Amino acid sequence: MSKPDSSPVSLVWLRNDLRLEDNPALVAGIEAAGDHGAVVVVYVLEEPDAAEYPLPFQSASQEENSEEARQSVPNSNAPRPLGGASRWWLHHSLTALASSLRAIGGELVLRRGNAASVIPELAHEVNATGVYWNRRYTNARAVDGVIKSRLRTSGIDAHSFQANLLHEPWTVSTGSGTPFRVFTPYWRACLSRPLPRAPLPAPERITTPLTAVASDDLSSWNLLPQNPDWASGLRETWQPGEQAALTRLSAFLEVGLASYHRRDEPSEAVNSMLSPHLRFGEISPFQVWHAVDSARRTELSGQSLDNAAKFLSEIGWREFNASILFYMPYLRDQNVRPEFDAFPWKETDPHQLKAWQTGQTGVPLVDAGMRELWHTGIMHNRVRMVAASFLIKNLLVDWRIGEAWFWDTLVDADEASNPGNWQWVAGSGVDAAPYFRVFNPETQAKKFDPEAHYIQRWVPEFEGDAAGKRAPGAETLFGGSYPAPIVDLRETRVAALAAYDEMRAVGLYRGSQ
Ligand SMILES: Cc1cc2nc3c(=O)[nH]c(=O)nc-3n(C[C@H](O)[C@H](O)[C@H](O)COP(=O)(O)OP(=O)(O)OC[C@H]3O[C@@H](n4cnc5c(N)ncnc54)[C@H](O)[C@@H]3O)c2cc1C
Incomplete structure (x- = not known):
């Protein structure tokens, strides 16, 4: 009208x-x-x-x-x-x-x-x-x-x-009035605040001005890839938009939540897959919060109740990262912990970087994740940590280079959560994993993909078990359809720890000057 x-x-x-x-x-x-x-x-x-x-x-x-x-x-x-x-x-x-x-x-x-x-x-x-x-x-x-x-x-x-955001950054602070740098007390403080407000209903009608307002034609923005059209996997995987976001949330409440304690297993479809919908605001955290909260008040019990609390804390990580970016606007460019400015990153080897980007490192779990990312625009959270750790610690590539690749390829690429998580893996961020924690992709695969279902889905040419152990005779395939590992995981782990020690020595030297 x-x-x-x-x-x-x-x-x-x-x-x-x-x-x-x-x-x-x-x-x-x-x-x-x-x-x-x-x-x-x-x-x-x-x-x-x-x-x-x-x-x-x-x-x-x-x-x-x-x-x-x-x-x-x-x-x-x-x-x-x-x-x-x-x-x-x-x-x-x-x-x-x-x-x-x-x-x-x-x-x-x-x-x-x-x-x-x-x-x-x-x-x-x-x-x-x-x-x-x-x-x-x-x-x-x-x-x-x-x-x-x-x-x-x-x-x-x-x-x-x-x-x-459920909690705007300036509304949550430590007893001394400074922003939190550690997640657990941050989230505890959030949970002690008044409950998030109830979501608002959608308007039933909108009245437009009598004279039509000129608009660009969406196609003139050229947002879709052409020559080549690399988005077929995105089309297979996703339906962007508000209705699809609401459907995802309902499906998660009905099916995923009860098994969310298995969220670290990449072959299990128990995660909500809400991240791009939240990123573009097709659904709000208030809607998510109240849907989960109302389920836990009325229907959930036992394990599902624990799962609901865990899931809401993941929503909390999204808020925490937003708060970090708010207070540290340089998050994407600079190490939050300045001692990492002295980290001796290796000069990037373009072949190794390409192998990582295209899922050809010869390390099955890393390759599975990178191929999933390229095809679908998403990667399972556990595998993101492993793939990021491999780039940063086994290849000694500056986290900013990996962050930029994820920024380009993720459908949920988020200005706060992407650099926040990369810095978390690198050890240079707030409340980060310590640098000396080097994810071992073989152990991680054994633990979280024991039947190698996830690896087989994305790296079908790999013949071996989840831990990366080749099937008998498959060694002869090295250089064949699936490459041999581009680096030795154990040697590169030792090199990463030595690099970390070098960085700390520079810090101690500077401190003693
Ligand atoms: C190196 C790296 C980069 C990442 N980059 C992004 C990014 O650009 N955008 C992004 O939304 N998430 C990012 N994450 C976090 C996480 O991997 C995704 O949020 C999650 O995989 C999305 O899947 P889901 O919606 O099924 O998650 P669920 O397990 O269902 O979690 C529900 C929601 O909680 C939020 N969430 C969960 N984990 C995290 C986390 N660690 N940090 C922040 N929010 C979280 C997301 O909004 C997610 O949709 C990154 C993690 C790593 C290790």
């Missing part, structure tokens, strides 16, 4: 919240427009001028970690350009969102460019009386700050809402 152009207009800017249910900005925009107003819903493909948002900006991070090294960050606060798999997801998620909006009378307007210009210009174009968005906690909030002041200068109200 359309309203006359003189009516009040709300501009709702959707970002990582591509949903109708539990969308406070959308609800507030509709309410503010009232019975006589109209609502314009926009998504902006952000292409900011990075120089406009230099790091570091004034934030608590500088108090939190104020060493000189952390100040000279080469990056900017501009939103991080999406990787290939995320662009694929975004295309389909926007398509789904546009169709849901149309079903209740709305339209999705698409614009591209620097949001700091695009949003104020669009607000003027549609005579917006207010602009509404849900808050983000990445470095790109610097962009939001600029927009807010530009809008206010021209007399337009800007309103932002909590929608994408």
Whole structure:
């Protein structure tokens, strides 16, 4: 339905919240427009001028970690350009969102460019009386700050809402008022806070302005891969969009949750697979929390109750990483623990790196994970840890190189969780695994994929057991269809520990100067 152009207009800017249910900005925009107003819903493909948002900006991070090294960050606060798999997801998620909006009378307007210009210009174009968005906690909030002041200068109200985190970073702090650096007390503090608010229902109708608002054609954004079209595995695996996210959540509650204690076994389909849906905000953590919480109050018992608590704590890790990025905007570029700046990374061997990226290292569990990633845009969490550890510790490749590959290939690539987890594996992050913990892919496979079902699925040419032991005679296949390991796991483990000692010696030397 359309309203006359003189009516009040709300501009709702959707970002990582591509949903109708539990969308406070959308609800507030509709309410503010009232019975006589109209609502314009926009998504902006952000292409900011990075120089406009230099790091570091004034934030608590500088108090939190104020060493000189952390100040000279080469990056900017501009939103991080999406990787290939995320662009694929975004295309389909926007398509789904546009169709849901149309079903209740709305339209999705698409614009591209620097949001700091695009949003104020669009607000003027549609005579917006207010602009509404849900808050983000990445470095790109610097962009939001600029927009807010530009809008206010021209007399337009800007309103932002909590929608994408259960606990905004500044609401959870230690007794002395500093951010948590260790997960367990962080999550305990979260759990002692008031229960997360109930999710909001989806709006039933939206009124658009009488005059249609110009929109880009989604296909002109070229988000989908062409020549080659590498997305067939993504299409087989995923259905982006709000409806699919809700279906995933229901399926997890019905089937996965009861077996979630087996979440470390990659051949078991017990994990929720919600990460890309959460990443793009097709479902909110409030919806997930309340669905699980209501199940545990009414239906669950025994093991399932423990599983529910564990699952919610994984949602907690997502929040924890968001909080880390909030306070440490350099998370993707810099070691959180400065002593790692002296780590003697090896000069990257392009052949070894390629073998890792393409799942041809000759280490079956690592290769299975990397092939799963390439084909489906996702990798099981346990295998992510093993594959990352292999790159960092057995190949001595700087974690930032692995992080960039995951950023490009994961459909759930997240500005906080990706570098946060890479730094966790590297040992350079907050609450990280100690560097001397080197995942042994053979032991990990024996423990978590004992029948080698997962390995067989992704590395069918491998003949041997899960621990990487070749079947009799299969040694002759080395150099054949499945390669021999590109490095010796035991020797490289020793080399990694020696490199770690070298780094610590530099620290001790510097400390003694
Ligand atoms: C090297 C490495 C890189 C990673 N990069 C990302 C990333 O870019 N984006 C991402 O969402 N997760 C990342 N993870 C965390 C984790 O692997 C995925 O969240 C998980 O595999 C997603 O599958 P799921 O939805 O079935 O998880 P479930 O087990 O069902 O967990 C439910 C939700 O909890 C959250 N979650 C679970 N584990 C973690 C974790 N360790 N850190 C943060 N959130 C978590 C996710 O939102 C997930 O959807 C990474 C882990 C590693 C080791």
